[in-house]
Amino acid sequence: MKLLVSPISPEEAIAAHQGGADIIDVKNPKEGSLGANFPWVIKSVKDAIDSRKPISATIGDFNFKPGTASLAALGAAVAGAHYIKVGLYDVQTEEQALEMLTNITKSVKDLDPDKKVVVSGYSDYKRINSISLHLLPAIGAQAGVDVVMVDTGIKDGRSTFEFMDEDELTRFTGAIREQGLESALAGTLKFEDLPVLRRINPDIIGVRGMVCGGDRTSCIQEELVVKLKNEM
Numbered sequence: 001m002k003l004l005v006s007p008i009s010p011e012e013a014i015a016a017h018q019g020g021a022d023i024i025d026v027k028n029p030k031e032g033s034l035g036a037n038f039p040w041v042i043k044s045v046k047d048a049i050d051s052r053k054p055i056s057a058t059i060g061d062f063n064f065k066p067g068t069a070s071l072a073a074l075g076a077a078v079a080g081a082h083y084i085k086v087g088l089y090d091v092q093t094e095e096q097a098l099e100m101l102t103n104i105t106k107s108v109k110d111l112d113p114d115k116k117v118v119v120s121g122y123s124d125y126k127r128i129n130s131i132s133l134h135l136l137p138a139i140g141a142q143a144g145v146d147v148v149m150v151d152t153g154i155k156d157g158r159s160t161f162e163f164m165d166e167d168e169l170t171r172f173t174g175a176i177r178e179q180g181l182e183s184a185l186a187g188t189l190k191f192e193d194l195p196v197l198r199r200i201n202p203d204i205i206g207v208r209g210m211v212c213g214g215d216r217t218s219c220i221q222e223e224l225v226v227k228l229k230n231e232m
């Protein structure tokens, strides 16, 4: 399993990098679960990391706006992100999801075919009335994305494991693998989730709160990233 850590600034990105994170994922929690940060923050994180780790950037918890999302994805890619992450938050149908992802993928891959598109669905999709997570592996593959992820849509302390159990998450990661894509699990993960995460064995786990001492509005602590890497 690779470790993705989500900093909000170059200082936090350095802490994540020095602690051993494999992917440095720039986001802006003030704008939601997958809130987008500013292009100059993505660039400053990229400069701080200086090509030692791949940079990821979230572009937002989107509603059905394929043009806006495609332009945001291009912006994140131009700013230096290698992984461009989009959340299909207020997207309900398969047709909408496919149109969003096909255009986002075109936008990113026309710039650089090596860059990776990550589609995130939400483990709490029922309470936010979002598309079912289980539709995303097939739609993602059809659209040409690289990674299918799950996160929580509402950051109120409830974790992905409160909405999906081990069996469901194992089936979800298996379905992603069958489509030839990478899987990523996130959503208020805790140290005590590591045994079950190891059994599910996604390609990537994504964290913020866990390495901020349990409060995602606090700061990333390098020693907690080290502890997590060691326990992984």
Ligand SMILES: O=C[C@H](O)COP(=O)(O)O
Residues within 6 Å of the ligand: 004, 005, 006, 025, 027, 151, 186, 187, 188, 189, 206, 207, 208, 209, 210, 216
């Ligand atoms: O991409 C992963 C998210 O940043 C996870 O954040 P969280 O661990 O605070 O839920």
